[in-house]
Amino acid sequence: MSTEAVSAADVESTRKxxxxxxxxxxxxxxxxxxxxxxxxxxxxxxxxxxxxEDVEKACHLLAALGFQxxxxxxxxxxxxxxxxxxxxxxxxxxxxxxxWKWR
Numbered sequence: 002m003s004t005e006a007v008s009a010a011d012v013e014s015t016r017k018x019x020x021x022x023x024x025x026x027x028x029x030x031x032x033x034x035x036x037x038x039x040x041x042x043x044x045x046x047x048x049x050x051x052x053x054e055d056v057e058k059a060c061h062l063l064a065a066l067g068f069q070x071x072x073x074x075x076x077x078x079x080x081x082x083x084x085x086x087x088x089x090x091x092x093x094x095x096x097x098x099x100x101w102k103w104r
Contacts, residue, residue: 019061022070028058 030038035046042049063070071077076087 015064016061019057019064022063023057023060025059025070027053 030049035049039046039049
């Protein structure tokens with residue numbers, strides 16, 4: 002466990018990320034509708050409405066833990082994978098540029 006103090010900038014960054022995650026959740030809930038979400042959960046729309054405050058806190062916790070949200074159809078890669086793809090793309094483009102010079 003860390004005894005290092007958290008800076009005010011880190012607290013603010015976490016708050017902003019948590020608010021962004023919460024906004025994404027609310028937008029998706031508006032798209033799906035509270036009624037449909039309630040049906041999926043086997044509960045009432047009013048229960049979903051009451052849960053929003055807890056969801057906001059949970060989103061802030063997710064931000065503090067370093068989590069991000071992604072839609073189910075998203076492809077998520079870690080930084081090492083992203084760097085590998087970028088490196089390969091860069092090498093490919095360099096090779097193409099060299100080939101164009103000799104045409």
